[in-house]
Amino acid sequence: QVHLVESGGGLVQPGGSLRLSCAASGSILSRDAMGWYRQAPGKQRELVATIIGGGSSNYADSVKDRFTISRDSAKNTVTLHMISLKPEDTAVYYCNANVLHGRNTYLTYWGQGTQVTVSS
Numbered sequence: 278q279v280h281l282v283e284s285g286g287g288l289v290q291p292g293g294s295l296r297l298s299c300a301a302s303g304s305i306l307s308r309d310a311m312g313w314y315r316q317a318p319g320k321q322r323e324l325v326a327t328i329i330g331g332g333s334s335n336y337a338d339s340v341k342d343r344f345t346i347s348r349d350s351a352k353n354t355v356t357l358h359m360i361s362l363k364p365e366d367t368a369v370y371y372c373n374a375n376v377l378h379g380r381n382t383y384l385t386y387w388g389q390g391t392q393v394t395v396s397s
Contacts (some may be wrong), residue, residue: 279303279386281372286391289362293395297357299372299388306330307350310375313357315368315393325370326357340366362395369393 285297297313312327326346328334334346345358355372372388 279305279374279376279384281374281386281388283370283372283388283391286370286393288394288396290397291363291395293362294358294360295362295393297359297370297391297393299355299357301353301355301372301374305353305374305376309377311348311355312373313346313355313370314373315366315370316390317368320368322371327373328355359393362393364395367393367395 280302282300283297285295287295289295308330310327310329313325314322315325316322324337325340326334326336326344328346328348332348336344343359343361346355348355359366369390369392371390374386375383376386378384
């Protein structure tokens with residue numbers, strides 16, 4: 278079992294920055310992939326950024342030049358540093374983990390989410 282807890286959301290003006298954190302606990306290894314998704318009211322949940330154990334990352338085109346995902350395996354935390362925030366970034370941000378079970382089976386875990394609101 279894996280538990281994910283997000284923190285760091287809040288209200289910020291356009292052009293501002295926020296740093297989101299995800300604390301992971303349970304049966305998760307540094308090799309397991311983790312990431313961030315977001316969902317605005319009335320819209321589907323979308324991928325924001327992912328990172329694997331080796332440190333490789335990928336981003337949605339809409340955030341690629343503004344967001345940075347990082348991982349501290351020793352502390353079991355994943356962060357999302359967001360700069361130049363736009364109103365369209367407003368959403369609930371969810372931490373995600375894909376955990377290998379056995380040789381070829383993955384289980385997906387989600388945090389409860391943290392609200393990010395970008396408004397003047």
